[in-house]
Amino acid sequence: MRSSLAAALALAGVLLAGCTSGESAVDVNNGGEFRYVASTPAGEVIPEGERESAPEFSGTLLDGGDFDSTELAGDVAVLNFWGSWCPPCRVETPQFQEVYDEVRDDGVQFLGLNVKETDQQFADAFVATKGITFPSLYDPRGEVALAFRDYPANAIPSTIVLDRENRVAAVYTGEVRQDDLRTVLAQLTGEA
Template identity: 35%
Template sequence: MNSRRRRRTRAAAALVVATIGLSACTTDAGTPTATDGVVQVIAAQDRQQVKPFTGELLGGGHFDTTSMASKVVVYNVWGSWCAPCRTEAPVLKRVSEETQDLGVRFVGINVRDNDAAARAFEENYGIEYPSITTDTSRDAILAFGPALPPSAVPSTLVVDAQGRLAARIVGPTDYSTLSTIVTETAEESGPGSD
């Protein structure tokens, strides 16, 4: 096994077992809190398809997951009212910009918010990738099934180029974790998978 592959395998293994202290914006019993957030990388053979969904976008227009076929897509569940969402916003922006040339796309899923506050949040943090509005986010949340607790905000889900859930982060993410997961998922597809 070459050294690059060993490093990737070790990093993936570390992420699978990592339980990190996170402060998710949730008050529902049974959902992740500051002491039980999770990072989970799913082995390729264990991945499940994410159900297709559609939604209206904050900036206007319509989103359909079929438009993302053959791309790695990072979905981030967020709200402008969520303090950890504000903390991770610069991380999401940076990783989205750094991985765009790899064919990776980011899509926000705005929840329990109003459109004006959500648009102000995106403008404040320079978020340029699209976000599904609160009014149409329910189908997006349900598409991930039990992998996404409905009240776990923020949460980040990485979908591989075959439309399968490759990783999930429940609670705020950091740069190193997100960049590693997204880059390695994109590298699985190989060059020219755009």
């Protein structure tokens, strides 16, 4: 009995340690369940000739305003799928704010997509306490993530970067390092 209890506690410790590292993500399947999976730290940057158009989407922002993906037209766009319940998001989101402050005047838009949140109050509190100024869409059913089902937006956090032609240019599953994001944004803002 003691060995079974010790093994169970050891397994729980390993699982909890994985949940709080920057190298993990939460996989959200269509049934709404969550599980942590390994991330792809550097992500995938898609060559310009191989990029596909991003799906159109719309919804309601956390501040109550309406949003349509056509508002991203002509700009590079960073779409970050997050939840207040997601440990890597607590690290990544303030770092996104830093990068956003650096590039928002360079034709780059950031849009958070709050998914699978049981109560909007949690999302509102998260944005307020982290000092996030870029907009976030409230998507409790994960409908926008489903629209991006050809890309790994079903893992939280996930980040999809669109080029100026509204094509998917980079995909990150898990926490994105600031330097990786800066590099891809510099590349995309430099494209003709």
